[in-house]
Amino acid sequence: MNLSNLQHAAGSRKQRKRVGRGEGSGHGGTSTRGHKGAKSRSGYKSKIGFEGGQQPLQRRVPKFGFTNPNRVEYKGINLDTLQELIDRKSLKAIKLQDLMDNGLAGKRDLIKILGRGELATGISIEAHKFSASARAAIEAAGGQVAEV
Secondary structure, eight states: OOGGGOOOOTTSSOOOOOOSSOGGGTSOTTTTSOSSSGGGSTTOOOOTTOBTTBOOHHHHSOOOSOOOTTOOOEEEEEHHHHHHHHHHHOOSEEOHHHHHHTTSSOTTOEEEEEOSSOOOSOOEEEESEEOHHHHHHHHHTTOEEEEO
């Protein structure tokens, strides 16, 4: 065996439809494009969302509501998630970098600690915001809250 007699495995390659190569091929004449219309012509390209003259979906659906351009989005992390992190990594304090390193938040995320679950150990936690219930639970466990 050498490079000159290598072949693809049987059935691994699909046979391409060769259009516009004469009537005998079965794909001559209109070359499978049909008669007349924009799609039969060379250079045809439709716009994204074009529905053949019918009003496109994005124009049929009404505008709705209001989007506040100044909205501040926070990434919520619950106390039970923090407790799992403390158990797994045996941390003494949780800083923003610890949350990023463990995949709980991204580099540009603003972090808010939420109150679901319980904290077993008193630990100092650093975040951008805290819910009232989370703040109370952390301080009840003997921990400290630090807003950055």
